Amino acid sequence: MIESYRAALLAGHWFSALPAALQDALLADAQVQRLAAGQPLFRRGDPPSGLYALVEGALRIGAVNANGKEALLSLIEPPSWFGEVSLFDGQPRTHDAFAECPCTLLLVPQARLLALLQRQPQHWRDFALLMSQKLRLTFTALEEMSLLPAAPRLARRLLLIAENYGEGEPRRVLHLAQEQLALMLALSRQTTNQLLKELEAQGIVRLNYGEIELLDLPRLRRAAR
CATH class of the missing domain: 2.60.120.10 (Jelly Rolls)
Known part of the structure; x- marks a missing residue:
């Protein structure tokens, strides 16, 4: 088995x-x-x-x-x-x-x-x-927490989760609630929702209940810079 x-x-x-x-x-x-x-x-x-x-x-x-x-x-x-x-x-x-x-x-x-x-x-x-x-990954996350604005930090975390923290090929659908993403980034639920809505308006992600679908990985990578 x-x-x-x-x-x-x-x-x-x-x-x-x-x-x-x-x-x-x-x-x-x-x-x-x-x-x-x-x-x-x-x-x-x-x-x-x-x-x-x-x-x-x-x-x-x-x-x-x-x-x-x-x-x-x-x-x-x-x-x-x-x-x-x-x-x-x-x-x-x-x-x-x-x-x-x-x-x-x-x-x-x-x-x-x-x-x-x-x-x-x-x-x-x-x-x-x-x-x-x-x-x-931990050292990188600590550096980003100190130096990066919230928007690129969120984009980087989405990419990191999509790649299963370096363990696999990128996935398009993340089974992740916005509350969980906010906790990971030490951001408020309202700020996280606003940033995700901005990405959705640009056609980079699609928000579903308990899911975040990545529609345009190249543009998400640019947003993470």
Whole structure:
């Protein structure tokens, strides 16, 4: 059954670039896990459980403070691998992960991963590449938050989500509510709606309920400059 997810995982840049033997080892050790909409996968402070691959659905990664205010870092879709930070340091989870809709994941347990890496330490670099890609995206997002006006920042985030944070080819339809996009960008719902309406008026996007359709990627890239 797990083998049936191989084709979907190979659509992702990280997994497809792995040595075939490591691909086989990850799938051999993986367990299927399913979540209902709204169900937590893990919460900040939970002990490390291993490395996850999202193969169906969408996950919300973020945090909620004591007053109930949410910080939404990303909304990830297949084929995304995550959870590697705790693989390196063995420390608790840094953020919350909730199912945005019904999800199917593969979990490679922490103990099996560590045993694999003890036998074949050369593969540490493969997992370091997964983490370094996300660090680069994080540094870029922090820079944009400080230096860019809201409009190009929003356009850049739409492109980033469309490319699944560097993991896949651009998608035309983003299953993303405007409230979620506003949280990611630390903008008000009103400002986000206004910027999206301006893009829609230019024929760059089309807004639907819970969706943003990208109609003109070249012009969206120009808007992101």
